[in-house]
Amino acid sequence: MNQTSRIHNTTQFGHPGWISRLWAVGVGIAVIIAMAWTMVQLVQASAEQGVEPKKPVSADPAEPMGKSGDEITESDIELVQGPALVVPEEIVAMFQQRKQDLDRREKAVRTAEGQLAILKAEVEQILTKVEAVEKRRLEQEKAVLVQQASQGKRxxxxxxxxxxxxxxxxxxxxxxxxxxxxxxxxxxxxxxxxxxxxxxxxxxxxxxxxxxxxxxxxxxxxxxx
Structure with missing residues (x-):
């Protein structure tokens, strides 16, 4: 009876507990994403403030007035494209760790559900056998009472x-x-x-x-x- 109660409690409260934990993890991930996005915006703003304004073209005749398409350097391309989006390695590692934790928890939940299904099937088989034994016992007791009643006549x-x-x-x-x-x-x-x-x-x-x-x-x- 105690085993059946524990199984019933596990079925009733175990699965919702996992859902609550997964929900909490999802909320934590959302907060981390928001913080990461804020940090990225701050890094980008700092980079934009650190770029020096482009100097005006000098009137020195020794310098050419312009550059052909073949003479455009990588520094000019970087100035046109702006600063690259840099995500700190700590945040990337944090996301990877969270993903691994979620994968492990999901696997654990699936394993627990499979074990619970097997245990439930075993309990149902045991209950079926117990009911059959109880039915046979009642039939035997009834037969004994009938026999005693027939033999107990004065x-x-x-x-x-x-x-x-x-x-x-x-x-x-x-x-x-x-x-x-x-x-x-x-x-x-x-x-x-x-x-x-x-x-x-x-x-x-x-x-x-x-x-x-x-x-x-x-x-x-x-x-x-």
């Missing part, structure tokens, strides 16, 4: 049930056949049957019994409640 109840069935048999017989059987029985058994059958059936049976035996059985029926 002898008196069984005897009464047998006499009731016997009385129904005599009621369904013709009166002559029932009387012939009564005459061959002992008085005690004959009285038990006559007490169990209906009054009309008992009278019809006694009418077919010999007079002396019928009178004796009638007296015993009246004497014994």
């Amino acid at each position: 002898p008196g109840d069984i005897r009464a049930q047998q006499l009731a069935q016997l009385a129904k048999m005599y009621e369904s017989m013709p009166a002559e056949e029932a009387a012939a059987r009564i005459e061959r029985m002992a008085d005690r058994k004959a009285l038990e049957i006559l007490r169990l059958v209906k009054t009309k059936s008992a009278g019809a049976i006694l009418a077919q019994v010999k007079v002396e035996r019928a009178a004796k059985l009638t007296e015993e029926l009246l004497a014994t409640p």
